[in-house]
Amino acid sequence: MDAVRQVEDAMVMSGDVSRAGSEEKLRRLQTITDAALSQLGVEDLLDELLERTRDLLQADTAAILLVDPSGTELVATAASGLEEEVRQGVRLPVGRGFAGSVAARGEPVMLDQVDHTNVLNPILLTRGVVSVLGVPMLNGTQVIGVLHVGTLTPRRFTHDDVELLRLVADRASLATQARLSRLDRAAAVALQRSLLPARPQAVPGLDVAARYVPGAAVGVGGDWYDLFALPSGQIGFAIGDVAGHGLRAAVVMGRIRSALRAYALETDDPADVLTRLDRKVQLFEPDVMATVLYAVLDPSTGSLTLSSAGHLPPVLTEPDEPSRLIAVAPDLPLGAYRSARRHNTPASLPPGGCLFLYTDGLVERRTRPLDDGVELLRAALTCAPADTMCTTAMAALLDEAAATDDVAVLAVRRTGEKSAA
Structure with missing residues (x-):
């Protein structure tokens, strides 16, 4: 009064x-x-x-x-x-x-x-x-x-x-x-749920699992993952993080995710897909910045091609081998600079091996350097079924407190199984 x-x-x-x-x-x-x-x-x-x-x-x-x-x-x-x-x-x-x-x-x-x-x-x-x-x-x-x-x-x-x-x-x-x-x-939660199903589609020869958790401090944001079959028979999968939080970030995330799928139908080259996606963001989302990792996998041979728009490197686990980071040289994030050059990194996913993708909400904390969080994740992961890897990662990095930022993770494990004739 x-x-x-x-x-x-x-x-x-x-x-x-x-x-x-x-x-x-x-x-x-x-x-x-x-x-x-x-x-x-x-x-x-x-x-x-x-x-x-x-x-x-x-x-x-x-x-x-x-x-x-x-x-x-x-x-x-x-x-x-x-x-x-x-x-x-x-x-x-x-x-x-x-x-x-x-x-x-x-x-x-x-x-x-x-x-x-x-x-x-x-x-x-x-x-x-x-x-x-x-x-x-x-x-x-x-x-x-x-x-x-x-x-x-x-x-x-x-x-x-x-x-x-x-x-x-x-x-x-x-x-x-x-x-x-x-x-x-x-609205942001509803949009996230509509775009990020609880379990990605089943793919012959692959064991796939994912998690998404809104941030405790900021709620739903622009983190996302995706996995889909390509006309060539290969599998495309992606993970990304749109800067910002709330409905605006979730809406932009939906547009980027849909556009990436459309460009992926036109070319199996991940760097080409991200180049086209960046051009779209520059023109139609001029104030947006986003990181994306996009990869194309041949399930039958394990041949893998990755391209990174400023995203964190994925973790590769193999049977009887220590987990390691795939050395994907990150190009500039989407929306950062017009006509930014983009590159591919070749790799291989052996039978039983698993590729683990994540957003920075899983590993980044104010109390420690980002590289330390990535190392904690790498050390925690061992070769296991995809769902077990997601559970292990979340337990190892979110054991003491809830993440302040939203978190998305995607695990793709090559089982070597073939589809029924």
Whole structure:
């Protein structure tokens, strides 16, 4: 209540209202900090806040517009007295008009007289709104939306009104961020599950297993794995990590995974596939950075070709041999530099041998160098069935605490078995 009391004191000191009037205003102001509001769902909370804001400021309309993911438009999200804004999906450009100016400046804007020269939203004009006041909704210093109120009669808003509306905007911002975070995480998890099945497809001659675990600190991210049969009869498999976390990273991951599959149908050359994939990322995902390891295996001969776009080297285990890292020279990550050259590394997977691929969430910790984590993984793995190798790796590297970053691993073991004729 300190912020509320400060508003009350400022109201009296500024001469906006008398002490008696201030007490009445304070009583009404407490309606927006009512603990009972916390029991409402986010949508109901925003609707109730807008209703109470109209009463508090004696306004005829109130609305919330949120900045869209591109950062260029405001989208009508909740309204009281202007419900058609939400029903019609009103979108307004940031930087233009009344609401757009509030978002661009990050400061309150008051208009004593609304007309077509200062307001872009036709609904305000058709409803007969005369005066408006808008304040930014903030997440730290970032503008995430605009809260505005309007009246159907001329009104000169005061500093007191601005401060009251700021308090409402703060409450609405917290609720909105909580809602967006939950939606983002739920959508990202659903997308990850749809793209990363619990067990990769069965392939004759191979024993395959995989794991995916969201990070404890950041949740679902852009880590992924894939394995698929190629028209040539060979098997393509990949693992990758899109920089960032949440829904955005998961969506980009899905696009990259699908594009890699498409390019893999056109060529069995892993370096060529990653070259094409990098060109796609550079053009359509200009702000994205991702690491990928892509390999093509002939199950009948064990011939293996790998190409790395900045990804960590895989671990190779063989019967009666110590595990070792395959010396794949990493080229630049996807999205790092236009026309980056990419190379292939030839290798061989003997019968009974297993190739283990992983993302940095498995081995990287703030408390130790990355190379030490990779060495711990190499030392923990021995030649075993693919599922056992995944279990061993997760137990060895995630025994003391959950990974802060998301983790994806893929084990591909060559059994030497042939498909039935």
